[in-house]
Amino acid sequence: MIRSLFNYARQPFCQANRSIHTSLRAYAELMVNGKMLHYEVVGKGDKVALCLPGALGTIQSDFGPQLTGLSHEQLKLVAWDPPGYGKSRPPPRQYKLDFLNRDCDLAASLMKNLGYCKYSLLGWSDGGITAMMIAAAYPENVEKMVIWGANAYIHEGDLKMYEAIRDIEKWSPRMRAPLEATYGKEYFKAAWEGWVDVFTAIYKEKGGDLCKSDLAKITCPTLIIHGAKDPMVGQDHADYIHENIANSRLIVMEEGKHNLHLRYANDFNAMVMDFLLEGE
Numbered sequence: 485m486i487r488s489l490f491n492y493a494r495q496p497f498c499q500a501n502r503s504i505h506t507s508l509r510a511y512a513e514l515m516v517n518g519k520m521l522h523y524e525v526v527g528k529g530d531k532v533a534l535c536l537p538g539a540l541g542t543i544q545s546d547f548g549p550q551l552t553g554l555s556h557e558q559l560k561l562v563a564w565d566p567p568g569y570g571k572s573r574p575p576p577r578q579y580k581l582d583f584l585n586r587d588c589d590l591a592a593s594l595m596k597n598l599g600y601c602k603y604s605l606l607g608w609s610d611g612g613i614t615a616m617m618i619a620a621a622y623p624e625n626v627e628k629m630v631i632w633g634a635n636a637y638i639h640e641g642d643l644k645m646y647e648a649i650r651d652i653e654k655w656s657p658r659m660r661a662p663l664e665a666t667y668g669k670e671y672f673k674a675a676w677e678g679w680v681d682v683f684t685a686i687y688k689e690k691g692g693d694l695c696k697s698d699l700a701k702i703t704c705p706t707l708i709i710h711g712a713k714d715p716m717v718g719q720d721h722a723d724y725i726h727e728n729i730a731n732s733r734l735i736v737m738e739e740g741k742h743n744l745h746l747r748y749a750n751d752f753n754a755m756v757m758d759f760l761l762e763g764e
Contacts, residue, residue: 524563535547538633539676
């Protein structure tokens, strides 16, 4: 079931780490495997790319500069709110050990139901983990993949960092504001603590393995972009992914942090376009 297909709306602008950018987009909702998923489509190019947000991220907060800045003539971008995030609510996010695996299958089913048999993946943070899972499970559908701020495993140092940022009251108002505006303080608090809890459980019950075994199954050309100053995901994670995905290359942005695609959108977008159109 598709609702509101090709309704057009201009999104409001909010200055924050995760900004909400203005643009003209087609948006819709589609029932996939019993989940009502919100998605948006931008561009008319022959090459299709699926944008996968990070933890608690939404289309507007996590991909604004890409939806407005990447070529609409050469690319068609499909972006979604994962279940329990953004406008893909209710119901609330269900944090189980395999929640990212479930996102993998839902995202692939969404693209299949929309009629896209071949597409690339743009995945940030949790979305990068989901992208690696999709590339491994559905290699016949994935042309290329770009990931950044992603990890294939959790180590003890990561766990300590997650615990240090569990309490949203300790976040700066600038960091909290866009998420509180999207979710309300109560849902944001519960969802964030649920995220920390499930990553802690993955560390304890699965040895921290998020998608390590998937990496050897990935055959598509892969671009890994890492911010050298990323406080959330260390260089070791980017190196590990690069070493274990055969057809991959790694670019390190020396001044980049976790949100490098937002802070340095022009440079990031140029790298993505060069990679996706390489060989054309």
